[in-house]
Amino acid sequence: xxxxxxxxxxxxxxxxxxxxxxxxxxxxxxxxxxxxxxxxxxxxxxxxxxxxxxxxxxxxxxxxxxxxxxxxxxxxxxxxxxxxxxxxxxxxxxxxxxxxxxxxxxxxxxxxxxxxxxxxxxxxxxxxxxxxxxxxxxxxxxxxxxxxxxxxxxxxxxxxxxxxxxxxxxxxxxxxxxxxxxxxxxxxxxxxxxxxxxxxxxxxxxxxxxxxxxxxxxxxxxxxxxxxxxxxxxxxxxxxxxxxxxxxxxxxxxxxxxxxxxxxxxxxxxxxxxxxxxxxxxxxxxxxxxxxxxxxxxxxxxxxxxxxxxxxxxxxxxxxxxxxxxxxxxxxxxxxxxxxxxxxxxxxxxxxxxxxxxxxxxxxxxxxxxxxxxxxxxxxxxxxxxxxxxxxxxxx
Amino acid sequence: xxxxxxxxxxxxxxxxxxxxxxxxxxxxxxxxxxxxxxxxxxxxxxxxxxxxxxxxxxxxxxxxxxxxxxxxxxxxxxxxxxxxxxxxxxxxxxxxxxxxxxxxxxxxxxxxxxxxxxxxxxxxxxxxxxxxxxxxxxxxxxxxxxxxxxxxxxxxxxxxxxxxxxxxxxxxxxxxxxxxxxxxxxxxxxxxxxxxxxxxxxxxxxxxxxxxxxxxxxxxxxxxxxxxxxxxxxxxxxxxxxxxxxxxxxxxxxxxxxxxxxxxxxxxxxxxxxxxxxxxxxxxxxxxxxxxxxxxxxxxxxxxxxxxxxxxx
Numbered sequence: 001x002x003x004x005x006x007x008x009x010x011x012x013x014x015x016x017x018x019x020x021x022x023x024x025x026x027x028x029x030x031x032x033x034x035x036x037x038x039x040x041x042x043x044x045x046x047x048x049x050x051x052x053x054x055x056x057x058x059x060x061x062x063x064x065x066x067x068x069x070x071x072x073x074x075x076x077x078x079x080x081x082x083x084x085x086x087x088x089x090x091x092x093x094x095x096x097x098x099x100x101x102x103x104x105x106x107x108x109x110x111x112x113x114x115x116x117x118x119x120x121x122x123x124x125x126x127x128x129x130x131x132x133x134x135x136x137x138x139x140x141x142x143x144x145x146x147x148x149x150x151x152x153x154x155x156x157x158x159x160x161x162x163x164x165x166x167x168x169x170x171x172x173x174x175x176x177x178x179x180x181x182x183x184x185x186x187x188x189x190x191x192x193x194x195x196x197x198x199x200x201x202x203x204x205x206x207x208x209x210x211x212x213x214x215x216x217x218x219x220x221x222x223x224x225x226x227x228x229x230x231x232x233x234x235x236x237x238x239x240x241x242x243x244x245x246x247x248x249x250x251x252x253x254x255x256x257x258x259x260x261x262x263x264x265x266x267x268x269x270x271x272x273x274x275x276x277x278x279x280x281x282x283x284x285x286x287x288x289x290x291x292x293x294x295x296x297x298x299x300x301x302x303x304x305x306x307x308x309x310x311x312x313x314x315x316x317x318x319x320x321x322x323x324x325x326x327x328x329x330x331x332x333x334x335x336x337x338x339x340x341x342x343x344x345x346x347x348x349x350x351x352x353x354x355x356x357x358x359x360x361x362x363x364x365x366x367x368x369x370x371x372x373x374x375x376x377x378x379x380x381x382x383x384x385x386x387x388x389x390x391x392x393x394x395x396x
Numbered sequence: 397x398x399x400x401x402x403x404x405x406x407x408x409x410x411x412x413x414x415x416x417x418x419x420x421x422x423x424x425x426x427x428x429x430x431x432x433x434x435x436x437x438x439x440x441x442x443x444x445x446x447x448x449x450x451x452x453x454x455x456x457x458x459x460x461x462x463x464x465x466x467x468x469x470x471x472x473x474x475x476x477x478x479x480x481x482x483x484x485x486x487x488x489x490x491x492x493x494x495x496x497x498x499x500x501x502x503x504x505x506x507x508x509x510x511x512x513x514x515x516x517x518x519x520x521x522x523x524x525x526x527x528x529x530x531x532x533x534x535x536x537x538x539x540x541x542x543x544x545x546x547x548x549x550x551x552x553x554x555x556x557x558x559x560x561x562x563x564x565x566x567x568x569x570x571x572x573x574x575x576x577x578x579x580x581x582x583x584x585x586x587x588x589x590x591x592x593x594x595x596x597x598x599x600x601x602x603x604x605x606x607x608x609x610x611x612x613x614x615x616x617x618x619x620x621x622x623x624x625x626x627x628x629x630x631x632x633x634x635x636x637x638x639x640x641x642x643x644x645x646x647x648x649x650x651x652x653x654x655x656x657x658x659x660x661x662x663x664x665x666x667x668x669x670x671x672x673x674x675x676x677x678x679x680x681x682x683x684x685x686x687x688x689x690x691x692x693x694x695x696x697x698x699x700x701x702x703x704x705x706x707x708x709x
Contacts, residue, residue: 004500008489015488219486222450226484230545233448233478234501235470392452392467395411396445 001236005244012219013212013252023212024256027205028263034197035268042192042270052085053125056094056103061111066136070107083132105129122332123193191273191358193328198264199354200325203347205260206286207319209253210312213294214301216245221388223302223396238388246291246381253287254280273358278366282357285373286350290316292380293346299387316347323347346376399426400462401553401584402447407456409442409608416442417453418608424586429579431599432588433695439608440588441481444557448478460553474502477551477583481558483542485530492517492526495544502549516548519574536567543571547578554578555586560594572598592695602695606703619698624651626693627670629662631678632686636660640681647673 013019052074059067074086087094087103094106098118104125108116117133119126218224220241222232231241261279264270272279294312301307322345324331331348334341342348353369402424409417417439424430432440445451447458449467458465460472485494495513503509517523520540530538539559547554556575560568575598579585589595595602596616604612604619612619636655644653644660649667653660664670671690678685700706 001500001504004497004504008486008493008497008500011493012486012488226480226482227486229450229480230478230484230498231501232450233473233476234498235474236501392449394452396451 002240002244005236005241006248009216009245009248010252013215013248016215019211019215022208023205023253024259026208027201027256027260030201030204031198031260031264031268034201035264035270038194038197039268039270042194052082053105053128054085054087054103055129056087056089056097056106057109058089058091058094058106059109059111061109064109064111065140066107066109066115067111069136070109107133121329122336123329125193191271191355195270195272195358196324196328196331196351196355198270199351199358200320200323200331200347202257202260202264202283202354203286203323203350204316204320204325206253206257206283206350207290207293207316207347208312209249209256209287209290210294210297210315211309212249212252213245213291214298214308214312216242216249217295217298218308220245221298223393224298229396239385242295242384242388246288246295249291249294250284250288253290254284257283257287272354274354274362278357278362279354282350282353282366282370282373285370285377286346288377289346289350289373289380292377292384295384296380296387299384319345319347323351343372346373349373349376400424401426401428401460402586403457403459404443404447405457405459407443407446407453407458409439409446409451409453416608417446420456420605420608420610422603422610422613424584426584427579427582428601429575429585429587429599431595431602432586432605433590433592433595433602433699434588434605435590435699438590438605440605441557442608443605444555444586444588448473448476448555474549475552477546477549477554479543479546479554479556479559481561483530483538485538485541485545487530490527490529491522491533491541491544494530494541495548498545499548502551512548512550515550516544519547519577520544521570535562536564536570539563539567539571540574543574547583551583553584553586555588557588558590559587560589560591568594592699596695604695604699604702606699611702612698616695619695620693623693623697623701624665625663625697625701626666627664628691628693628697629664629671629674629688630691631660631662631674631688632658633660633678633683634658636683640678640683643677643681644674647677650674 055070057067057070061067070084070086074082074084076082087097089097091108094103097103098106098120101120104123105117105119107129108118114137115133117129119129219227220231220238222229232238258280261272261276261283265272293315297311297315298308301311321327322330322334322341325347331342331351334348342352349369349372353366353373356363356365356369400423402422404420404422407417407420408415420439420443422430422443432443434440442451446453446456447460447465449458449465449469460469461475463469463472465472486497489497492513495516496509499509499513499516503512517526520543522537522540522544525533525537525541530541533541539562543556543559546556554575559575560571563571572594575585575587587595587599599616601615602613602619603610612622614622641653641655641660644650644662647670649664649670650662651665652663655661662670662674671688675688696706
């Protein structure tokens with residue numbers, strides 16, 4: 001019975017042209033359009049590693065260690081990668097540069113207190129400036145304390161042994177405070193920031209599969225269609241039908257995502273920066289969330305045909321928009337002000353997983369995103385099962 | 397004594413304040429073709445959906461094959477075939493695939509299923525259209541496909557809910573022949589319709605429904621015999637003096653004479669040669685008249701007499 005249902009669900013969907021159009025063709029077209037828009041920028045960024053980050057230094061003490069270090073790291077011929085593209089300026093000029101978008105951030109250094117940073121928006125470069133400053137302050141503190149202790153020890157030879165011991169312990173203590181000193185580890189060749197548009201696109205394509213579910217659900221519920229009424233008059237198991245529908249939908253969406261990922265990476269030549277299986281794991285789970293959320297939507301919308309089309313579309317587009325499909329940095333802004341939205345928006349979770357894996361490698365954040373997607377699938381399946389457990393209606 | 401295949405006792409179904417089925421009772425015996433006749437909105441489809449446990453109902457008991465019908469009674473559902481009022485097929489599957497898909501919800505064995513699907517295709521005359529998609533079929537062929545999907549698994553009880561709505565006469569006759577064949581092969585049939593001619597022609601017993609109630613029950617002959625009106629004679633006449641009207645009323649077996657435009661409608665409660673007696677009387681009175689014809693009572697007359705309104709109202 002299950003196999004019978006599975007085969008026919010496959011046939012049903014594979015012959016529904018508009019679903020295939022939205023699931024497969026539309027994302028390919030959109031990917032091509034994105035590529036035309038900023039594909040070359042992504043390729044340049046990917047080929048050349050990270051460009052120096054434009055930064056302004058508003059320093060009141062040109063000889064302070066921090067100012068010297070920034071200048072050092074801004075040299076083109078220093079025998080190492082140039083990290084910053086430095087503009088020395090006073091406070092007012094620096095602010096003007098930041099407002100014009102000519103620098104990513106302003107480092108403040110008065111030579112006495114810890115240096116500071118101001119950025120105008122969120123993004124990978126801003127994160128990099130912030131992390132650099134954090135690392136500098138921590139390292140500087142360790143070195144400074146060691147140096148002061150060494151000076152004290154030198155002045156009183158009787159205390160030298162004790163001070164040496166304390167210095168060693170303090171240094172160890174500071175270094176063991178992981179958060180304080182461990183820098184964010186980027187992958188060797190992190191993906192270009194604009195790849196987030198493609199990740200959001202994959203998320204959108206995955207959520208479009210919610211449409212498939214509405215078709216499946218229509219054909220097994222007596223309150224939705226005549227076919228559903230016929231189905232419910234039969235002895236066939238509704239749960240088997242739901243399972244067959246979900247599996248066929250996920251397989252079809254998996255294939256569609258596979259085509260999209262291969263198209264982006266190998267035809268358009270834009271690297272995901274993540275091993276293929278990890279990309280597929282996330283996109284498959286994304287398809288699962290799309291299919292299962294479509295089932296929940298279908299349970300809520302009842303027999304209204306227009307709602308069965310409009311709600312999955314609205315759901316997909318809103319989630320995709322909030323994950324950064326149309327506006328750059330929207331996901332990061334939400335992360336700053338209302339991170340919970342990013343945790344419950346499946347498109348944002350999917351984009352984040354791909355973005356994290358591409359930027360920092362497959363780390364705990366990636367697996368957290370995977371876990372969230374699995375939970376979303378499970379919750380949707382439980383809700384659908386509860387709703388579908390009834391087989392008779394007040395009205396049809 | 398014949399076994400009761402379906403037993404509905406005191407069924408009540410409300411849609412909020414509206415009483416859709418009003419203490420309806422019915423027993424259907426094995427091998428019967430039972431006609432459920434009533435105007436649109438009389439509660440036929442609601443009753444059927446309650447019988448199938450698709451609709452919840454407020455009161456009453458429903459037994460099918462001697463067992464209480466519930467939404468999860470899969471073994472009972474396995475023996476029922478349903479042909480819906482609305483065509484219930486899947487647009488993206490071919491004719492053959494549609495029949496196979498729905499048959500497969502009942503029959504697991506693939507070889508047996510293939511055999512049954514072929515038989516259903518043969519019976520409904522769809523052999524030349526098996527590869528067609530439903531959208532390519534005419535209304536009549538679509539109805540036949542709808543029937544094939546409902547009967548392919550060879551159920552013991554088949555419910556036809558208005559299967560001939562919007563069907564051309566040729567297809568209608570083909571459908572009715574198919575239903576007779578299924579009945580001859582042993583299936584008990586419930587046939588709902590608001591077409592009295594079909595019900596009269598096909599069904600061995602008829603239940604007339606109105607406002608959710610069982611208002612009359614019996615064979616077509618017994619229902620018509622229960623009427624006072626046994627013959628209606630219609631005479632086209634321009635003018636008829638009142639004394640002639642009274643004379644007509646005085647003829648033996650005539651119990652009602654009414655004028656309707658340029659027609660006189662005369663109803664008789666029995667007797668024979670009523671038409672001859674009336675024509676002779678009009679000629680004796682030198683009345684010029686046009687066409688004269690006689691009508692025997694129909695189920696519509698039964699419905700009219702019981703409810704005071706036409707079946708098609």
